[in-house]
Amino acid sequence: MKIRGAVLEQIGLPRPYRDSTPLTVDELDLAPPEDGELLVRIEAAGLCHSDLSVVDGNRVRPVPMLLGHEAAGVVEQSKADLAVGQRVVMTFLPRCGRCPACATDGLTPCEPGSAANAAGTLMCGDIRLTRDNRPIYHHLGVSGFATHAVVDRRSVVPVPADVPPTVASLLGCAVLTGGGAVLNVAKPRPGDTVVVVGLGGVGMAAVLTALAHDDVHVVGVDRLSDKLDRARELGVHDTYTPEQATQHGIKAAAVIESAGHPRALETAIGLTAPGGRTITVGLPPPEARISVSPLGFVAEGRSLIGSYLGSAVPARDIPRFVDLWRAGRLPVEALVSSTITLEQINDGMDQLADGKAVRQIILF
Ligand SMILES: [Zn+2]
Numbered sequence: 001m002k003i004r005g006a007v008l009e010q011i012g013l014p015r016p017y018r019d020s021t022p023l024t025v026d027e028l029d030l031a032p033p034e035d036g037e038l039l040v041r042i043e044a045a046g047l048c049h050s051d052l053s054v055v056d057g058n059r060v061r062p063v064p065m066l067l068g069h070e071a072a073g074v075v076e077q078s079k080a081d082l083a084v085g086q087r088v089v090m091t092f093l094p095r096c097g098r099c100p101a102c103a104t105d106g107l108t109p110c111e112p113g114s115a116a117n118a119a120g121t122l123m124c125g126d127i128r129l130t131r132d133n134r135p136i137y138h139h140l141g142v143s144g145f146a147t148h149a150v151v152d153r154r155s156v157v158p159v160p161a162d163v164p165p166t167v168a169s170l171l172g173c174a175v176l177t178g179g180g181a182v183l184n185v186a187k188p189r190p191g192d193t194v195v196v197v198g199l200g201g202v203g204m205a206a207v208l209t210a211l212a213h214d215d216v217h218v219v220g221v222d223r224l225s226d227k228l229d230r231a232r233e234l235g236v237h238d239t240y241t242p243e244q245a246t247q248h249g250i251k252a253a254a255v256i257e258s259a260g261h262p263r264a265l266e267t268a269i270g271l272t273a274p275g276g277r278t279i280t281v282g283l284p285p286p287e288a289r290i291s292v293s294p295l296g297f298v299a300e301g302r303s304l305i306g307s308y309l310g311s312a313v314p315a316r317d318i319p320r321f322v323d324l325w326r327a328g329r330l331p332v333e334a335l336v337s338s339t340i341t342l343e344q345i346n347d348g349m350d351q352l353a354d355g356k357a358v359r360q361i362i363l364f
Pocket residue numbers: 048049050051069070173174
């Protein structure tokens with residue numbers, strides 16, 4: 001079938017993207033789903049920093065690639081156990097359920113899932129997207145910046161029809177990553193302080209999830225005053241720039257770093273209390289290095305934990321977030337800073353690179 005989608009043609013083009021247009025919105029051919037796959041009509045897709053990291057070359061992927069990994073839609077054709085009409089959340093790391101990594105309960109990324117993502121294919125190794133008979137790579141098994149997608153059943157989680165498309169799309173990346181880091185790794189107890197360093201979509205989702213806990217003090221840290229203002233609107237208890245947080249001697253049981261920058265991780269380690277955990281979910285460039293004294297980890301019993309996709313098992317955790325959202329304890333809608341069209345995607349990437357947006361959502 002013919003679809004419309006935003007294809008990244010070339011990595012590393014200069015800013016502003018409005019002028020260099022790394023993404024072109026084009027008509028493409030999408031082959032029908034094979035066994036174990038679904039055709040999904042995309043309803044909403046979020047612009048995430050991990051999309052930008054492919055555009056700017058920090059995460060090298062094969063091109064041309066149809067980007068977009070945070071998306072939700074409705075099943076239109078099913079070669080799996082889901083009915084036509086079912087709303088699904090896309091998740092960006094399929095889980096085979098059989099490899100040693102899948103036995104670690106979300107702590108380690110699935111091996112064949114990660115391999116398919118690096119190759120730009122679906123889980124089975126195939127590509128269903130072409131343009132003029134030439135393959136277009138899939139982005140993280142999702143390729144959600146398009147009117148339709150063919151995805152492996154293991155790349156989606158069904159959600160009830162009362163979860164609106166915008167909320168559903170955010171559950172797949174921002175909430176699963178930031179919220180998962182809180183629920184699965186930080187696990188705050190009453191009286192704890194949770195600090196979040198880096199208040200983009202993932203960081204704000206971590207803030208909201210921490211705020212859903214009773215008697216947990218939540219602190220937001222970012223170098224941009226707009227982000228701190230927004231965090232206060234969302235109910236965060238205290239906000240600081242990195243310098244202010246360090247000067248005030250803030251110490252927390254759990255500090256989540258979601259900026260993807262080595263200086264932010266150094267700040268996060270410095271704000272971690274004795275016995276506490278620094279949890280890093282950001283994706284810095286591969287050549288990034290940090291400089292910290294190892295002594296504090298030993299002498300103060302602190303730990304540094306890397307968390308991919310919020311150490312989540314999507315099929316287990318997305319229903320937990322749906323329950324929190326439905327109970328009014330997790331206002332996922334608050335993460336949306338604007339809605340845009342597919343044609344505005346290069347402008348959207350500029351907004352993201354400038355740190356001006358928490359989450360821009362493309363509505364189809
Ligand atoms: Zn993402």
